[in-house]
Amino acid sequence: MNAAAITLADVTKRFESHVALDRVSFEVAAGSAAVILGPSGCGKTTLLRIISGLEVPDTGHVLLNETTVSDAGRTIVPPHQRRLGFVFQDLALWPHLTVRENLDFVLGSMRLSRGDRSRRAQEALALVRIEQFSARYPHQLSGGEQQRVALARAIVGEPRVLLLDEPLSSLDPELRAELRSELVRLQEALHLTMVYVTHDRDDAAVLAHRVVEMRAGRILAIHGEQNRRQEQA
Amino acid sequence: MWRGQRSRTVVIGVVFAAFLVCCVLPIAYLVVTTLAEGSGAYAALVLDSRQRGLLFNTAFLGIGTALLTTAIGAPLGIALARVPVRRKAVIRLIAAAPALLPPYVVALAWIYLGSSGGLLAALTGQDLFSEWTYSLPAAIFILSLVLYPLPMLATEVAMRRIDGRLEEAALIVAPPHRVLWRITLPLAAPTIVAAALIVFVLAVSEFGVPGLLRVRVYTTEVFTAFAALYDFARAIALAVPLLLASVAVAAAAAALLGDRLVASRRSIGVSPVVFGGWRRPAEVAILLVAATAVALPILILGREALAARSLGAVVTGSVNAIVSSLLLSAVGATLVVAVALWLGYVQARAGRAFRRGFQVVLVALFAVPSTIVGVGLIGLWNRAGPLGALYGTDLMFVLGYLARFVPVAALILAATAQTVSVSQEEAAAVSGTGWLRTIRGIVLPQMRLGIAAAWVIAFVLAFGELGVSILVAPPGEATLPIRIYTIIANTPASHVAALALLQSLVIFTTIAALGAAASVREAK
Numbered sequence: 001m002n003a004a005a006i007t008l009a010d011v012t013k014r015f016e017s018h019v020a021l022d023r024v025s026f027e028v029a030a031g032s033a034a035v036i037l038g039p040s041g042c043g044k045t046t047l048l049r050i051i052s053g054l055e056v057p058d059t060g061h062v063l064l065n066e067t068t069v070s071d072a073g074r075t076i077v078p079p080h081q082r083r084l085g086f087v088f089q090d091l092a093l094w095p096h097l098t099v100r101e102n103l104d105f106v107l108g109s110m111r112l113s114r115g116d117r118s119r120r121a122q123e124a125l126a127l128v129r130i131e132q133f134s135a136r137y138p139h140q141l142s143g144g145e146q147q148r149v150a151l152a153r154a155i156v157g158e159p160r161v162l163l164l165d166e167p168l169s170s171l172d173p174e175l176r177a178e179l180r181s182e183l184v185r186l187q188e189a190l191h192l193t194m195v196y197v198t199h200d201r202d203d204a205a206v207l208a209h210r211v212v213e214m215r216a217g218r219i220l221a222i223h224g225e226q227n228r229r230q231e232q233a
Numbered sequence: 234m235w236r237g238q239r240s241r242t243v244v245i246g247v248v249f250a251a252f253l254v255c256c257v258l259p260i261a262y263l264v265v266t267t268l269a270e271g272s273g274a275y276a277a278l279v280l281d282s283r284q285r286g287l288l289f290n291t292a293f294l295g296i297g298t299a300l301l302t303t304a305i306g307a308p309l310g311i312a313l314a315r316v317p318v319r320r321k322a323v324i325r326l327i328a329a330a331p332a333l334l335p336p337y338v339v340a341l342a343w344i345y346l347g348s349s350g351g352l353l354a355a356l357t358g359q360d361l362f363s364e365w366t367y368s369l370p371a372a373i374f375i376l377s378l379v380l381y382p383l384p385m386l387a388t389e390v391a392m393r394r395i396d397g398r399l400e401e402a403a404l405i406v407a408p409p410h411r412v413l414w415r416i417t418l419p420l421a422a423p424t425i426v427a428a429a430l431i432v433f434v435l436a437v438s439e440f441g442v443p444g445l446l447r448v449r450v451y452t453t454e455v456f457t458a459f460a461a462l463y464d465f466a467r468a469i470a471l472a473v474p475l476l477l478a479s480v481a482v483a484a485a486a487a488a489l490l491g492d493r494l495v496a497s498r499r500s501i502g503v504s505p506v507v508f509g510g511w512r513r514p515a516e517v518a519i520l521l522v523a524a525t526a527v528a529l530p531i532l533i534l535g536r537e538a539l540a541a542r543s544l545g546a547v548v549t550g551s552v553n554a555i556v557s558s559l560l561l562s563a564v565g566a567t568l569v570v571a572v573a574l575w576l577g578y579v580q581a582r583a584g585r586a587f588r589r590g591f592q593v594v595l596v597a598l599f600a601v602p603s604t605i606v607g608v609g610l611i612g613l614w615n616r617a618g619p620l621g622a623l624y625g626t627d628l629m630f631v632l633g634y635l636a637r638f639v640p641v642a643a644l645i646l647a648a649t650a651q652t653v654s655v656s657q658e659e660a661a662a663v664s665g666t667g668w669l670r671t672i673r674g675i676v677l678p679q680m681r682l683g684i685a686a687a688w689v690i691a692f693v694l695a696f697g698e699l700g701v702s703i704l705v706a707p708p709g710e711a712t713l714p715i716r717i718y719t720i721i722a723n724t725p726a727s728h729v730a731a732l733a734l735l736q737s738l739v740i741f742t743t744i745a746a747l748g749a750a751a752s753v754r755e756a757k
Binding site: 052054078079080082084085086088090092093094095096105106108109153157 | 396398399401402403404405406407408411415416419420
């Protein structure tokens, strides 16, 4: 097994009196895909937000590639320095920027030449097969195309870890299946460490090397190394 | 839902008729009169170098004020929206307070500070600032101190309405300052630009400040043409270009704002990006600006007023103007709200196309300069026959308040009405309740605080109103603003300062009462 790309150790998070995460610990191996499975309100999204640095754990700590990035009550490495890609549930595409500009914003934070930026943007768009939409604004795209833009934006910075917060939940079953296959292809092609949050067991079966089941802020079970189910045509 | 309801048709019909007569007709009268007179009157104006100077001064006043208010207000709005300042509600109220002071009161204070006989000259023993005090840049500075709360509040609201996830998505890949510049501010930009346009219109519409600082602009020229030269045709000819420019810019601002103007709720409940490290500098900056805009003028007026031999005598000498102002403002505010309530309701419940169009009309009407409204009212009501019966009575003041403040009150009440869900009315309708009873029992109780706020704002605006009042005032009648404005030249400064201070006191007391009512409701 590869070294751990993500480690959560004894992480607790409260929102006033509500305990969103209760002493959660698990690891995700580099280059593998973990799916966090559980019903609404079980703490899945909070878990992703803590890994990304958008929330700080009250206790416990978070390591990325064996470097502590968050410790109880404090951020050690801010989100933008963690080299993450994040696909939000509602995608959060910037509406005032075109598809290409959405990607350029990500690349603008990296010290790259104009040529390199252009090349990387083109490659990301090609990977998710939406090169032809680069000059369009998000509202000019269909739901599936927007999902692909969100995915391109998340991978264009060549992140070490890709976090996905139920990105396919609003899609119809056919498109959902198509994009799931796409995600598997991307994860394997780019050797991405991926954490995917969902309440859908089909998502877990197709995407996961490892399934972490959650209930009420706690981990119920971790299903170890498993073979991914092939998406049915 | 209410199709066929006679009570609804009657109420809305009567209110729209009142709106047309009070707000639209005076302006329409001016435009029609000008068109009837042909273009002869304008030829002289365009070629006249004096008029070109007027145009330059007016444009410079508007653009300068819009830029300076945005430069002051937008960073404060960002701070209120994104920095966790302590006691934010109180700090916001203090920072917004300058907008409630009549601009000429602030101008008076700055005259007492910088003129040849002012505080600075007394302290330094030299007259260093009087030339600057009576200048166009000074007018821009003073108007910016009064109007900066507009871009400040607009920026805060715009930033609060941005979906927090858009910023979070950016924070994953970029530091907070870059997120602010590239994501947050561009998303808030239309609202900030619209606020700047509205400030432009309010600045070019302002009469009191340029009048006191002897800066010649269109509004003062309209007043001079009418009140000093008794040249009504020239007043109209001067008024129409300013009217068209104001209406056009205001309409552009309203169009830019779209539904944001009356939508008051944050749509996405995700925490925005916060700049915790900026708390202390933000608090200091906000309080410093508010102190310069409110505390300093009040202190200067207070110091000047204390020089009066008997403050009691000053108040007694103006008691008629004070009582008259209070009564007229209270009556005016009540009527303004009575009309605006229904207009706001219609605006909130109408279809998108009507809502957008009517919003442009309301903003454009609010932007019409006060002296132009005054000239329009005189032209409309100063005539023989039954229509003329109103002219020469105190009702002209009330008509002036209605013409100027119904549009802004309607926008406030539209935002309030929008917070009451349509489905609540639908539930009442399907259970067989009539429209009027539903409005009385379901809608109005939920709009109470908004109605109170609209009344207080209308009262404060009416209490400080000068531009229309000074033109339509019947012989021998004066409100407090008219009294202050007209006694400046021949009365000791201490008397004028005492009256201006009294005016500020009434305004702040009224606002404090509203603040207390809001706090009680929040506590419940």
